[in-house]
Amino acid sequence: MSYISLSNKDKKEMLERIGVSAIDDLYGCLPEEIKLKRRLNLPEALTEPELLRRFEGLVASNTYADHLSFLGAGVYRHFIPSVVDYLSARGEFVTPYTPYQPEISQGTLQVIFEYQTLICQLTGMDISNASLYDGAMAAAEAVLMANRLNNKPKILVARSLHPQYRETIRTYIKNMGVRIEEIGFGESGGIDTNDLLNKLDKDTSAVLIQSPNFFGVVEDLQKFGDLAHEHQALFIVAVAEAASFGILEAPGKFGADVVCGEAQSFGLPPSFGGPFLGFMGCKKEHLRQLPGRIAGQTKDVDGKRGFVLTLSTREQHIRREKATSNICTNQALCALRATMFLETLGHDGLREMAVQNMQKAAYAAEKLGKINGVKARFEGRFFNEFVLEFPGDVGKINDGLRAKKIVGGLALKEYYPELAGCALFCVTEVHTKKEIGRLAAALKKVLR
Amino acid sequence: MIREPLIFEISAKGKRAFRLPKLDVKAKKGIFEGLAIRDEIKDFPQVSEVEVVRHFTRLSQQNYCVDLGIYPLGSCTMKYNPKVNEKVAALDGFVQSHPLAPMDMVQGNLEVIKLVEDYLSEIAGMDAFTLQPSAGAQGELTGMMLIHACHEARGNPRKIVLIPDSAHGTNPSSAHLCGYTVQEIKSNENGTVDLEDLAQRMTEDVAALMVTNPNTLGVFEYDIKKIAEIVHAKGGFVYMDGANMNALTGICRPGDMGVDVIHINLHKTFSTPHGGGGPGSGPVGVKAILEPYLPIPRVEKKDGAFVLNFDRPKSIGRVRGFYGNFLVIVRALAYIWTLGPDGMREIAEIAVLNANYIRKSLEKDYHLKYTTPTLHECVFSDKFQKEYGVSNLDIAKRLIDLGVHPPTMSFPLIVHGALMIEPTETESKRDLNMFIEAMKQIAREAKENPGILKSAPHNSYVRRLDETAAARNPIVKWEREK
Numbered sequence: 001m002s003y004i005s006l007s008n009k010d011k012k013e014m015l016e017r018i019g020v021s022a023i024d025d026l027y028g029c030l031p032e033e034i035k036l037k038r039r040l041n042l043p044e045a046l047t048e049p050e051l052l053r054r055f056e057g058l059v060a061s062n063t064y065a066d067h068l069s070f071l072g073a074g075v076y077r078h079f080i081p082s083v084v085d086y087l088s089a090r091g092e093f094v095t096p097y098t099p100y101q102p103e104i105s106q107g108t109l110q111v112i113f114e115y116q117t118l119i120c121q122l123t124g125m126d127i128s129n130a131s132l133y134d135g136a137m138a139a140a141e142a143v144l145m146a147n148r149l150n151n152k153p154k155i156l157v158a159r160s161l162h163p164q165y166r167e168t169i170r171t172y173i174k175n176m177g178v179r180i181e182e183i184g185f186g187e188s189g190g191i192d193t194n195d196l197l198n199k200l201d202k203d204t205s206a207v208l209i210q211s212p213n214f215f216g217v218v219e220d221l222q223k224f225g226d227l228a229h230e231h232q233a234l235f236i237v238a239v240a241e242a243a244s245f246g247i248l249e250a251p252g253k254f255g256a257d258v259v260c261g262e263a264q265s266f267g268l269p270p271s272f273g274g275p276f277l278g279f280m281g282c283k284k285e286h287l288r289q290l291p292g293r294i295a296g297q298t299k300d301v302d303g304k305r306g307f308v309l310t311l312s313t314r315e316q317h318i319r320r321e322k323a324t325s326n327i328c329t330n331q332a333l334c335a336l337r338a339t340m341f342l343e344t345l346g347h348d349g350l351r352e353m354a355v356q357n358m359q360k361a362a363y364a365a366e367k368l369g370k371i372n373g374v375k376a377r378f379e380g381r382f383f384n385e386f387v388l389e390f391p392g393d394v395g396k397i398n399d400g401l402r403a404k405k406i407v408g409g410l411a412l413k414e415y416y417p418e419l420a421g422c423a424l425f426c427v428t429e430v431h432t433k434k435e436i437g438r439l440a441a442a443l444k445k446v447l448r
Numbered sequence: 449m450i451r452e453p454l455i456f457e458i459s460a461k462g463k464r465a466f467r468l469p470k471l472d473v474k475a476k477k478g479i480f481e482g483l484a485i486r487d488e489i490k491d492f493p494q495v496s497e498v499e500v501v502r503h504f505t506r507l508s509q510q511n512y513c514v515d516l517g518i519y520p521l522g523s524c525t526m527k528y529n530p531k532v533n534e535k536v537a538a539l540d541g542f543v544q545s546h547p548l549a550p551m552d553m554v555q556g557n558l559e560v561i562k563l564v565e566d567y568l569s570e571i572a573g574m575d576a577f578t579l580q581p582s583a584g585a586q587g588e589l590t591g592m593m594l595i596h597a598c599h600e601a602r603g604n605p606r607k608i609v610l611i612p613d614s615a616h617g618t619n620p621s622s623a624h625l626c627g628y629t630v631q632e633i634k635s636n637e638n639g640t641v642d643l644e645d646l647a648q649r650m651t652e653d654v655a656a657l658m659v660t661n662p663n664t665l666g667v668f669e670y671d672i673k674k675i676a677e678i679v680h681a682k683g684g685f686v687y688m689d690g691a692n693m694n695a696l697t698g699i700c701r702p703g704d705m706g707v708d709v710i711h712i713n714l715h716k717t718f719s720t721p722h723g724g725g726g727p728g729s730g731p732v733g734v735k736a737i738l739e740p741y742l743p744i745p746r747v748e749k750k751d752g753a754f755v756l757n758f759d760r761p762k763s764i765g766r767v768r769g770f771y772g773n774f775l776v777i778v779r780a781l782a783y784i785w786t787l788g789p790d791g792m793r794e795i796a797e798i799a800v801l802n803a804n805y806i807r808k809s810l811e812k813d814y815h816l817k818y819t820t821p822t823l824h825e826c827v828f829s830d831k832f833q834k835e836y837g838v839s840n841l842d843i844a845k846r847l848i849d850l851g852v853h854p855p856t857m858s859f860p861l862i863v864h865g866a867l868m869i870e871p872t873e874t875e876s877k878r879d880l881n882m883f884i885e886a887m888k889q890i891a892r893e894a895k896e897n898p899g900i901l902k903s904a905p906h907n908s909y910v911r912r913l914d915e916t917a918a919a920r921n922p923i924v925k926w927e928r929e930k
Contacts, residue, residue, distance in 0.1 A: 001786050001787075002786075002787060002791045002794055002795075003528050003530060004794060004798050005874060005875060005876035005877075005879075010877040011801065014801055014802075014805045017805060019808070023798075023800065026800045026801065027800070029668050029670060029822075031672075034673065034704055034705050036699060036700050039789040039790065040571060040697075040698050040793070041789070042570060042784060042789045043788060044788045045786060046785050046786055048532050051532060051536070051782060051786055052536070054785060055539060059539050059540075059541030060541070061555040061556040062541040062542070062555065062556040063552075063553045064554055065540055065541055067553070071546045071548050071549065075547055075548065075770075077546075081465070081466050083465070083501055087500075087505070087508075089534070090504075090505075091513055091514075092511040092513050092516070094513075094515075094721045095513040095514035095529050096511050096513040096724045097521055097722045097725070098725035098726075099725065100856075100858075101512070101844065101853065102913050102915075103848055103905050103910055103912065104510075104853070104909075105510075105512065105724070107510040107511035108511055108725070110452070110510070111504075111507060113454070113924075113926070114454060114456075116924055117454075120925045121489055121491060122489065122492075127924055128924075130725070133582035133586065133768055134582065134768055134769045134770075136766070136768050136769035137586075137767075162769075164770070168766050168767065168768060168769070171764055171766055171767055172625075174593070174764075174765075175596055175605075176625075177627075245489075246489075247480075248485060248486065249484040249486045250489075253484075254484075262769075269544060270543070270545060270546045270547065271543055271545075271774055272542065272546075272547050272554065272771065272775075273547030273770025273772075274547075274582070274727070274769070274771070274773040274775070275582075275727030275776060293725065294922075294924055295924065296919070296923055296924050297924075298913050298917050298918035298923075300910040300912060300913050301903075301912050301914075304910055306910035307913075308915050310919050311919055312919075313919070316617040316621035317616075317617040320620040320621060321620035321621055321623065321624035321630045323621045326585040326586075326622040326624075327585050328583065328584065328617075329585070329715065329725060329727075329728040330583070330725055331723075331726045331727045332726045332727075333721075333723030333725075333726065340504060343455050343465075343495060343500055343503070344497065344500050345465075346463070346492065346493050346495060347492040350489070351489070352467075352468050353468060355471075356468060359471055359473060359475050359476060359479060360473055362476045362479055363473040398550075402550075407546075407549065407550070407553075410548055432472060433472040
């Protein structure tokens with residue numbers, strides 16, 4: 001099958017107008033020696049029915065979706081209202097490019113403007129960009145931004161920041177003359193204040209803390225923000241579970257200079273890790289150093305309100321090597337889905353979702369914690385994830401659960417050797433009381 | 449067209465478009481005590497479902513898109529996005545899979561990644577591919593990091609990256625993010641790399657040359673093998689920006705021309721939709737020497753099963769979360785399977801035919817700074833129209849009135865007043881002619897009635913917007929009037 005719209009007659013007429021006898025002649029500008037003298041070694045073309053069969057075969061070897069799962073760790077399963085899938089599939093949203101011609105892109109531009117407004121409302125920041133690739137990249141961009149703002153060499157990053165975010169930051173700063181130090185966590189699962197105090201100094205560019213952190217624990221942002229600012233360091237808050245914005249106070253209220261993270265929870269399914277939605281907002285005074293596209297409001301020649309991409313002097317297509325970031329294509333369609341999701345849930349729906357996450361997770365933690373041998377690893381208050389400590393090897397326990405079609409918590413040993421024997425569980429509004437009961441019963445049997 | 453307010457302007461307290469089932473566990477008392485929680489999210493929308501649906505449907509109607517007509521935005525390869533690709537990318541088995549699921553439960557996903565890596569290696573003539581970069585710019589940065597890591601392992605990361613003056617703006621920006629200083633290479637009278645300038649600048653301080661081929665003019669770097677020899681002789685690497693790969697699939701392979709690293713845009717050559725600015729995907733291909741440095745994890749086949757290998761000591765590390773924009777990769781696989789080897793060659797051939805048809809049809813009406821033969825795109829300028837005070841911007845805005853999307857204007861920087869036209873292979877002769885006729889009409893209007901161009905567009909949802917005011921006094925979110 002091909003997607004060519006020319007008939008043989010069309011081709012002939014077009015070649016005639018160009019003044020060549022064959023398409024090959026148009027490739028006369030290539031040296032003969034580099035031309036491929038054979039067919040590409042690819043499978044033969046498929047028709048649509050064959051293609052669908054082929055994919056059904058592939059998908060059949062994905063068995064994960066048949067299980068009851070309690071995995072979270074930066075990727076969350078939340079209910080997605082039908083209108084999101086329905087509306088976001090419209091060709092007018094799916095098939096345009098970046099809105100370089102605003103007069104015929106007002107749909108996309110107004111959506112970005114609404115998205116930016118929603119992110120500001122949720123984070124308490126003055127400004128939001130139009131999206132970044134994902135949470136890990138947003139955290140890395142935030143670190144680079146802090147370095148541009150105060151040019152100090154050291155970044156303090158919570159050890160309870162998502163391990164992949166920390167790895168990505170390390171990759172991004174490797175050649176930029178910035179170093180990172182980790183701040184440990186205490187018995188609460190939250191930041192170890194003494195460790196932070198010991199490491200904060202005049203070289204500290206920024207303090208980056210995730211809340212709820214990787215263990216689900218809600219951090220005392222007021223305290224850590226004040227400490228960062230006392231040392232003239234910027235305060236960056238990362239949020240990997242954006243559903244928490246529905247109930248937890250906006251980080252901007254605690255003086256955060258930059259809020260960044262992952263908004264996959266807003267209308268994007270787990271999708272094996274992508275495409276997701278990196279978000280980033282900052283205080284007004286840092287606007288010129290914010291990376292990524294930004295939509296702004298303006299007027300047309302008749303005085304009618306319209307929207308355009310703006311502040312492009314920060315960007316690579318104008319500033320080239322002096323740009324704030326190299327990003328060009330971002331995650332616009334994901335931001336569109338997030339906008340649809342948030343506007344559909346609305347004020348009360350988002351809050352209701354956040355409250356149910358917290359209540360169900362608390363219920364599950366309590367129920368599982370009562371099982372003989374199982375205990376909560378941390379004392380801190382949590383949102384929709386919590387860490388349990390087991391008497392035996394987590395891998396073996398998870399194997400036992402799998403026999404009952406359950407995917408248990410994420411074994412933490414690989415990411416935190418000090419938490420061997422621990423697993424991170426996630427419970428959201430999609431888990432029913434019955435399903436939590438199923439997990440508890442299965443765990444009881446496995447541990448017996 | 450109906451004017452659509454911002455959602456915040458139609459919001460009213462108490463309206464809802466969604467409800468969850470009642471909480472089915474016993475609510476824990478005091479669960480919020482001692483926590484900093486919010487009572488409300490100030491000004492957050494409250495609307496009905498009907499209002500949401502009409503809001504977005506009306507907004508969608510203010511967008512031009514590929515599904516509506518020709519979108520000849522040069523360098524962006526705005527080809528048709530096949531609908532079956534959307535269908536397979538929405539299969540529950542893909543969409544619902546958690547990236548941290550046990551590997552034996554996601555074998556289908558890992559196979560998708562491995563297949564696409566292998567197919568891209570064959571198409572580009574490279575030894576290995578990573579699909580992790582989220583878009584072209586991240587691909588460039590990843591490629592630069594690989595080069596940096598390899599030089600470093602040899603004892604000297606080097607300092608400079610050479611980039612032709614015709615390059616896309618992301619190239620210098622990506623090189624800079626990797627800690628390199630950028631030096632520009634001049635273009636010669638053909639619009640291609642000036643070999644003398646290159647030879648002079650190519651020293652042992654230079655880590656790599658970043659070259660786009662065909663370049664942003666649509667011109668193939670005829671001397672690409674010589675260029676690679678010059679760079680390799682001093683121990684440098686050749687990085688190819690594969691944004692224009694649509695001109696070459698099945699015709700020739702970058703790996704056979706001396707290219708060491710390449711990124712390809714799945715949202716260009718491989719038909720995945722642009723989504724109004726992403727998500728894209730920017731896979732990076734390398735020759736064997738750079739393979740050990742590729743980002744972690746790598747998909748490998750071991751004892752008949754696919755596994756993720758994180759244990760790669762030379763790797764540059766992780767460039768993003770998880771394994772790339774997976775659902776975009778699924779779409780690209782559907783495209784490759786649909787086209788097969790002959791279809792992959794055909795897209796290049798027809799893309800080149802369509803672009804040359806437009807070039808030939810308009811060459812008397814618009815100035816062509818470089819008359820070198822071109823492949824999948826051609827770059828005119830507004831030089832003829834400037835005589836009547838008409839700029840490329842005016843031409844672009846008038847095209848909007850005539851129902852087609854304007855070409856690219858912001859680069860290449862070496863053509864002043866550029867009109868970079870890339871029709872792609874999926875356009876019909878009728879749509880190509882519609883674009884050509886519109887361009888011809890505008891050329892006539894420039895002479896006879898330039899005013900109509902300068903005040904264009906006339907019949908779009910909004911008319912020409914004041915971008916200067918937007919930047920000078922940034923309003924970047926809605927706020928309730930005080």
